[in-house]
Amino acid sequence: MTxxxxxAKFARLQDILAQQFDNERPDIKVILFLIGVQELGxxxxxxxxxxxxxxxxxxxxxxxxxxxxxxxxxxDQDGWPHWKKIKQIPxxxxxxxxxLLRTLIVNYFQDLSPEL
Numbered sequence: 001m002t003x004x005x006x007x008a009k010f011a012r013l014q015d016i017l018a019q020q021f022d023n024e025r026p027d028i029k030v031i032l033f034l035i036g037v038q039e040l041g042x043x044x045x046x047x048x049x050x051x052x053x054x055x056x057x058x059x060x061x062x063x064x065x066x067x068x069x070x071x072x073x074x075x076d077q078d079g080w081p082h083w084k085k086i087k088q089i090p091x092x093x094x095x096x097x098x099x100l101l102r103t104l105i106v107n108y109f110q111d112l113s114p115e116l
Contacts, residue, residue, distance in 0.1 A: 001106075003099060010102045013109055013116060028098070031105055035059035039081060054080070063104035064089065 001009070014025040017034070026034070036055025037044070039062050047055065061070040061083035070083040092100060110116045 001103070006099065006103050006106055009106045009110075009116060013106060016116070028101055028105070029056065032056040032059040032101075035062065035105070035108060040079070042079065058083070063101070063108060066104060066107065 013031070017031065018025045033052060033055050036057070036059040039058050040055060058081055061072075062081075064070050065072065065083065069085065069087055069089050071086050073082045073084045075081055106116070
């Protein structure tokens with residue numbers, strides 16, 4: 001997909017999510033948090049600041065696992081997933097990082113809902 005297509009699909013995803021969250025368009029950090037909650041699989045609950053950061057890390061690892069950078073090691077005693085870095089992530093510029101994250105996020109949600 002081109003950058004223009006990714007940006008359009010990402011904006012559509014933001015609009016879809018905004019309908020579920022009081023019409024506030026979520027940014028990348030909020031979307032990573034939502035992916036982390038989805039991957040944790042424990043449903044909606046109250047999370048501490050540290051847990052929210054861990055959920056965003058879970059999401060990032062999950063997304064980058066599609067590119068072979070991380071591998072799921074398993075779950076800890078509380079059911080939280082732990083990931084192992086398989087190979088070093090290249091040093092991307094900020095624009096490249098944002099485009100890559102948007103692409104991975106769009107792909108993640110398209111796997112869940114192909115009509116995106």
